[in-house]
Amino acid sequence: MAKVVVLEKDVADKIAAGEVVDRPASIVKELVENSLDAGATRVEVELEEGGRRRITVTDNGCGMMLEDAVLALERHATSKIRAADDLYAIRTLGFRGEALPSIAAVSTLRILTCAEGEETGIAVTVERGEVSAAEQRGAPRGTQVTVTELFANVPARLKFLKAVPTELSHIVDLVIRFALSYPDVAFRLSHNGRAVFASQGSGDPLNTVVAAYGREVAREMLPVDSGEGAPVRVQGYISRPAVTRTSRSYQSFFVNRRLVRTPILTRALDEAYKGYVPAGRFPIACLFVTVDPAVVDVNVHPTKMEVRFAAERDVFQAALRAARQALAGANLAMPALPPRVEQSIQVQTAGERPAVAPPPAPSAGSGAPVGEALEDPFAGLVVREPVADLAPKGK
Structure with missing residues (x-):
């Protein structure tokens, strides 16, 4: 048989x-x-x-x-x-x-x-x-x-x-x-x-940072940009050295807008913050890598959360350079935030962020309606910070 x-x-x-x-x-x-x-x-x-x-x-x-x-x-x-x-x-x-x-x-x-x-x-x-x-x-x-x-x-x-x-x-x-x-x-x-x-969907990344992490944290975020023209561009926000967390769960990395886990960007941040933060503390970060899709392989894991770069060193150097430049100019003016709304809200927190006011509501004509369920998509808005890492296995 x-x-x-x-x-x-x-x-x-x-x-x-x-x-x-x-x-x-x-x-x-x-x-x-x-x-x-x-x-x-x-x-x-x-x-x-x-x-x-x-x-x-x-x-x-x-x-x-x-x-x-x-x-x-x-x-x-x-x-x-x-x-x-x-x-x-x-x-x-x-x-x-x-x-x-x-x-x-x-x-x-x-x-x-x-x-x-x-x-x-x-x-x-x-x-x-x-x-x-x-x-x-x-x-x-x-x-x-x-x-x-x-x-x-x-x-x-x-x-x-x-x-x-x-x-x-x-x-x-x-x-x-x-x-x-x-x-x-x-x-x-x-x-x-x-x-x-x-989130408001206004197209302003900093507005989304406010919704994600809160206004007080957003005030301490530094813009990052490795510059145009290179094969790899790294943009986003990183926190000032005074604003850190006890885990990396507040670090978000994206490659061509795809949410990923990548040790390359983690190592670049660690290297950039050497001498700025004590051991066991990690900055908040939201970094976007833009590369030619032909030089990044996203088909290496069933969850599509892991990627491989044809030129890992270029990605590392671009992220390291951009982060170091942002930290070197940390005494520059803080980024302008969206204006406060008059009425604050009760914030559900599970971590270290203080209560904040939400970003302004979108204009009546912004976006196309989804249906009745989204007629008033931001009524009763509650802003909440991320409270867990990216769904690791067995947790």
């Missing part, structure tokens, strides 16, 4: 899902990346019980036709690449065509979407990886994906989920970092019906 067998589809799907979906935060990451790739200017994330009971991501992106929505549920079906050569110049956040089928394999998935120019939308329901319903339905332009019954068919994985506050903290941290990378997109995150975080 043969010892080697071909696994059944549902078994293979669950194995593949384990590489992509390990907790609610990983689902939020995949869905928000799809929204951003769809050109959304507003993204709303709604959670119940830390995402364990329900995750809903709504956007005002390009939406999908019926055939695309159904095909997107097939593994390795994607609109973002066409050939193997495309892998060497990736300009989108997603590209493998694994997110939706992986999520659908371990949950009940509902998609409500309407493509631009269409009079009606479509609703698709997927249970345990199989499409159970697909029908036309009225919907605003964009896409809404709802995930329920997460890991109901994989009880072993369900047991490894942490308490609601822990799972929520990973999602809060993730959404904040998306907002930092996309200051031109308005984000809203709510939990059990209560607003947790919102």
Whole structure:
């Protein structure tokens, strides 16, 4: 009898899902990346019980036709690449065509979407990886994906989920970092019906820093820019040496707007701050690396959180030079902040930041509406700082 067998589809799907979906935060990451790739200017994330009971991501992106929505549920079906050569110049956040089928394999998935120019939308329901319903339905332009019954068919994985506050903290941290990378997109995150975080989407990176870290911290941030013309450009903000934290969880790194973990930028910051901060203290940082997509490999890890550079030394030197220049001019005038609004809010904190006022509300005409859920996306705004590292395994 043969010892080697071909696994059944549902078994293979669950194995593949384990590489992509390990907790609610990983689902939020995949869905928000799809929204951003769809050109959304507003993204709303709604959670119940830390995402364990329900995750809903709504956007005002390009939406999908019926055939695309159904095909997107097939593994390795994607609109973002066409050939193997495309892998060497990736300009989108997603590209493998694994997110939706992986999520659908371990949950009940509902998609409500309407493509631009269409009079009606479509609703698709997927249970345990199989499409159970697909029908036309009225919907605003964009896409809404709802995930329920997460890991109901994989009880072993369900047991490894942490308490609601822990799972929520990973999602809060993730959404904040998306907002930092996309200051031109308005984000809203709510939990059990209560607003947790919102960004204005004004396009001003410093405005997003205020929403993410608070006004008092934002006053102590130094602009960083390695300059134009070089193959690698590093921009962003780093904190003055007097403003540090006890972990690196307040350091956010992005490569071509993709949230990543990279020891290259970590080492560059450590080197730049030598002599400025004591051992065991780490600056707050938000750094953006812009390079030709052809010289960075983002297809090295299932989560797409790790990247490889063709010229790592160039990236290191650009980041080090930019950070040192910013620190050398630390006695310059503090950056101008957005004006205060008259009414302050109660800030939920889990760390070291003092209470602050939120950034001003967006103008009535800014951005396209997502639907009723986003008619007043910043009402009851609560600013919250990141409280956890980037969803490390086993935490």
